[in-house]
Amino acid sequence: MSRIRPEHRLENPLRSTLDQRVPRVAGPCGIVLFGVTGDLSRKKVMPAIYDLANRGLLPPGFALVGFARRDWEDEDFAQLVHDSVREHSRTPFREEVWKQLSEGIRFVEGDLGDADAYARLKGVVDDLDATRGTGGNHAFYLSIPPGLFPVVLENLKASGLAEDHPDRWRRVVIEKPFGHDLESAIALNDLVDSVFPPGAVFRIDHYLGKETVQNILAVRFANTMFEPLWNAHYVDNVQITMAEDIGIAGRAGYYDGIGAARDVIQNHLLQLLALTAMEEPLTLTPGDVRIEKEKVLRAVTLPREIGKHSSRGQYAEGWQGGLPVRGYLEEDGVSPESATETYAAMRVDIDNRRWAGVPFYLRTGKRLGRRVTEVAVVFKRAPHLPFSESMIQELGNNAFVFRIQPDEGITVRFGSKVPNTTTGQVRDVNMDFQYGESFVDSSPEAYERLILDVLLGDPPLFPRREEVEIAWQILDPVLDYWADHGRPEQYASGGWGPESSYDMIARDGRMWRRP
Amino acid sequence: MIRLEDTSGGAVAAAIAAERHRMGSPATGMVLTLLILSDEETQADATAAAVHAARQHPMRIVTLIPRASSKPSRIDAEVSVGGDDGPGEVAVIRLRGDRAEHANSVAIPLLLSDTPVIAYWPHESPDVPDADPIGRHAQRRITDAATAEDPVGELRRRRDGYRPGDTDLTWTRLTPWRTVLASMLDRPYGHITSASVHAEDGNPSALLLKLWLHHTLKVPVSLEVSTAPGISEVRLTTPEGDLVAARDGEAEGHLSRPGFPDARIAIHRRNLAELLSEELRRLDPDELFGEVLKLVPDA
Numbered sequence: 001m002s003r004i005r006p007e008h009r010l011e012n013p014l015r016s017t018l019d020q021r022v023p024r025v026a027g028p029c030g031i032v033l034f035g036v037t038g039d040l041s042r043k044k045v046m047p048a049i050y051d052l053a054n055r056g057l058l059p060p061g062f063a064l065v066g067f068a069r070r071d072w073e074d075e076d077f078a079q080l081v082h083d084s085v086r087e088h089s090r091t092p093f094r095e096e097v098w099k100q101l102s103e104g105i106r107f108v109e110g111d112l113g114d115a116d117a118y119a120r121l122k123g124v125v126d127d128l129d130a131t132r133g134t135g136g137n138h139a140f141y142l143s144i145p146p147g148l149f150p151v152v153l154e155n156l157k158a159s160g161l162a163e164d165h166p167d168r169w170r171r172v173v174i175e176k177p178f179g180h181d182l183e184s185a186i187a188l189n190d191l192v193d194s195v196f197p198p199g200a201v202f203r204i205d206h207y208l209g210k211e212t213v214q215n216i217l218a219v220r221f222a223n224t225m226f227e228p229l230w231n232a233h234y235v236d237n238v239q240i241t242m243a244e245d246i247g248i249a250g251r252a253g254y255y256d257g258i259g260a261a262r263d264v265i266q267n268h269l270l271q272l273l274a275l276t277a278m279e280e281p282l283t284l285t286p287g288d289v290r291i292e293k294e295k296v297l298r299a300v301t302l303p304r305e306i307g308k309h310s311s312r313g314q315y316a317e318g319w320q321g322g323l324p325v326r327g328y329l330e331e332d333g334v335s336p337e338s339a340t341e342t343y344a345a346m347r348v349d350i351d352n353r354r355w356a357g358v359p360f361y362l363r364t365g366k367r368l369g370r371r372v373t374e375v376a377v378v379f380k381r382a383p384h385l386p387f388s389e390s391m392i393q394e395l396g397n398n399a400f401v402f403r404i405q406p407d408e409g410i411t412v413r414f415g416s417k418v419p420n421t422t423t424g425q426v427r428d429v430n431m432d433f434q435y436g437e438s439f440v441d442s443s444p445e446a447y448e449r450l451i452l453d454v455l456l457g458d459p460p461l462f463p464r465r466e467e468v469e470i471a472w473q474i475l476d477p478v479l480d481y482w483a484d485h486g487r488p489e490q491y492a493s494g495g496w497g498p499e500s501s502y503d504m505i506a507r508d509g510r511m512w513r514r515p
Numbered sequence: 516m517i518r519l520e521d522t523s524g525g526a527v528a529a530a531i532a533a534e535r536h537r538m539g540s541p542a543t544g545m546v547l548t549l550l551i552l553s554d555e556e557t558q559a560d561a562t563a564a565a566v567h568a569a570r571q572h573p574m575r576i577v578t579l580i581p582r583a584s585s586k587p588s589r590i591d592a593e594v595s596v597g598g599d600d601g602p603g604e605v606a607v608i609r610l611r612g613d614r615a616e617h618a619n620s621v622a623i624p625l626l627l628s629d630t631p632v633i634a635y636w637p638h639e640s641p642d643v644p645d646a647d648p649i650g651r652h653a654q655r656r657i658t659d660a661a662t663a664e665d666p667v668g669e670l671r672r673r674r675d676g677y678r679p680g681d682t683d684l685t686w687t688r689l690t691p692w693r694t695v696l697a698s699m700l701d702r703p704y705g706h707i708t709s710a711s712v713h714a715e716d717g718n719p720s721a722l723l724l725k726l727w728l729h730h731t732l733k734v735p736v737s738l739e740v741s742t743a744p745g746i747s748e749v750r751l752t753t754p755e756g757d758l759v760a761a762r763d764g765e766a767e768g769h770l771s772r773p774g775f776p777d778a779r780i781a782i783h784r785r786n787l788a789e790l791l792s793e794e795l796r797r798l799d800p801d802e803l804f805g806e807v808l809k810l811v812p813d814a
Contacts, residue, residue, distance in 0.1 A: 012697060012700045012701055013700065013731045013732055013733075014693070014696055014697040014700050014728075014731050014732070015697050015700075016731070016803060018802050018803040018806075019693075019803050020796075020797045020799075020801050020803070021687075021690045021693070021793065021797075021801075022690060022693050022694050022697050023694060025694060025697070025698040025701070027698075027701045027702065028701070028702055053781070054781075056691060056694050056695070056781070056782075059698055059701070060695070060698065060699075060770045060778040060779075060780050061770075061775075061778040094766065094781060094783065096764075096766040096767040096779075096781040096783065097781040099767070099779055099781075100767075100778075100779045100780055100781050103778075103779055131776055132776075132778070133702070133772075133775045133776075133778065135702065434573070
């Protein structure tokens with residue numbers, strides 16, 4: 001009589017794969033947050049935790065522990081969380097949700113290097129397990145500069161907080177940058193791996209939590225009409241752009257010495273490249289997707305003459321959208337001698353059958369024309385055009401564009417006849433698909449998704465150690481070349497980057513798309 | 516908003532397209548068509564809820580209001596496209612006089628091509644929604660037994676007329692409860708020997724919750740009458756003590772389990788827009804609902 005067959009049953013009788021509605025809720029657990037006053041903590045992590053609670057996706061008894069060198073009580077930290085939730089959460093503020101969350105908020109005062117403070121932290125965590133039922137499951141969220149990772153990780157290890165145990169979990173969450181070159185990345189990974197087992201390390205690249213990024217795989221592998229064209233026979237080049245219209249916005253301390261390539265290309269853009277270029281995975285399980293991502297990243301090669309196929313710049317004083325803006329070298333906290341690039345572009349190739357001869361252009365920069373992230377697959381011209389020259393003067397290349405942000409969706413660009421012209425001209429038009437979610441406060445934000453995945457222990461959206469190291473392997477020679485050859489070129493704020501960026505792509509007989 | 520008097524389905528579709536065009540975006544990104552069949556009394560709330568849900572699911576909303584007793588026989592419509600409320604398209608159509616019998620022929624030209632159609636009866640619904648001329652277009656058919664005079668009797672009618680793809684908001688309303696209960700059992704919980712659901716008398720959702728618990732836990736589940744509105748408590752009995760999820764107020768509640776201090780939970784009653792949003796998230800048949808509905812006992 002019943003169609004709920006035994007194989008649909010999970011261990012929990014109230015969960016069934018037939019159930020379309022009951023969401024996966026994190027099991028009993030808590031988060032310990034290091035670096036509670038940082039921008040990221042206040043603007044992203046805390047609001048995301050509240051939003052998860054508001055959606056009913058956190059377990060009852062969830063705990064949030066703040067750790068910092070402040071003379072604070074639990075209430076002071078709760079107030080900080082409260083304020084950041086009020087200011088930055090995406091879902092409406094509801095008193096009852098806040099009450100539920102605030103009951104589990106604790107604060108531990110101490111220096112990051114103080115062993116006693118970790119002993120107190122352990123006391124608090126143990127107490128939460130006993131009184132809140134967090135079940136010994138805790139994620140340590142390191143929202144602190146990477147220079148401080150060693151001292152925190154060593155103390156977590158020494159205090160026994162990181163200790164692995166079969167019937168509970170301890171996880172660590174780290175944010176980019178994952179090192180500043182291959183060597184430092186390996187050192188960091190070795191350090192993290194010495195404290196936590198690999199499955200317990202979650203590296204956050206918030207781009208991978210975005211719906212539109214996840215949609216790349218869905219569009220490529222759920223459809224028939226794109227994949228046949230997705231190769232060197234039809235694709236002329238691929239342009240992956242992440243442009244920001246803001247400058248460094250007071251983050252000189254973080255940004256200077258890092259620069260655009262390390263900050264964006266090493267992680268976001270190479271991840272986008274991997275998803276765009278990878279072969280179809282056997283299944284969409286994390287392991288299979290990673291195999292393909294790593295494979296395609298390993299096939300990435302740099303041009304022989306890096307200087308001719310890359311470009312870097314610094315935004316200069318000027319006008320952006322009609323407002324006067326400062327140049328990078330005039331920003332507070334930036335040395336007038338700084339050689340840190342705020343714009344970086346480079347060509348890479350992928351040495352495999354699918355992509356041989358198709359350049360992938362990666363570019364990112366600050367103070368550019370507008371804020372936009374997109375992946376544009378630019379197709380070759382039709383091999384034969386049975387039109388007169390005048391009719392197709394205005395016809396460019398077909399393009400398929402994943403618009404990652406803002407205005408999330410997909411654009412397809414193709415030629416169409418202009419109506420009512422006697423010449424019958426063919427001109428480019430855009431067909432847009434809008435992601436409904438883009439203007440909805442109710443769709444989960446990337447951080448929500450990622451934090452929930454950390455608590456569920458679901459790793460597909462987190463780059464693994466190998467991916468991080470391969471990405472550095474790709475980038476290091478470019479960084480080395482730049483370090484030895486001159487300085488970044490000044491570029492006008494509010495435009496699309498330095499002259500050399502136009503030159504590098506023109507050298508290949510191509511043009512940047514205006515995103 | 517555009518008013519169309521003495522119009523037709525095709526003319527309404529043309530008006531929507533013209534309005535889109537006038538706004539400079541003739542291409543639409545609507546992902547589905549929602550057909551609402553309603554009387555005057557409930558149409559405004561149902562349409563407003565759908566408009567709200569359209570922020571998450573961009574869609575064309577067609578509210579059809581049959582008014583057989585209104586003369587003369589003709590069709591009037593109000594059309595709005597985009598705007599402050601969201602990106603969707605809305606057509607509220609009144610079918611007066613003999614036109615009231617032909618909602619289906621009005622709806623056909625308004626269905627977006629090759630995208631899912633959902634039908635929603637906010638109040639009175641046909642015996643077999645899938646056999647209804649409007650329902651036949653829809654791959655998912657939403658009803659709401661709670662609005663009937665005899666909600667539990669209405670659930671029986673839903674059971675008898677059920678075809679895969681039917682869904683009822685009395686089931687949707689249970690998701691927060693079911694989520695809380697499922698997450699309670701994510702932790703070790705001992706051996707459950709019986710359970711009880713406490714709710715106001717005649718609450719159809721409470722009956723479904725009871726049947727669901729019985730179906731999944733395979734233990735006797737009793738339905739107890741309480742005075743609080745809606746469902747107030749669910750109790751799972753084990754030899755070590757009871758696991759309890761309870762609502763204490765409008766939006767707050769607590770969980771208790773043996774050996775642990777009580778934990779506060781937020782469990783608010785969702786509005787119609789939130790319920791509709793949940794319904795539109797998945798468009799394949801809700802098999803679990805079908806299974807549970809089958810267990811609704813005869814009077």
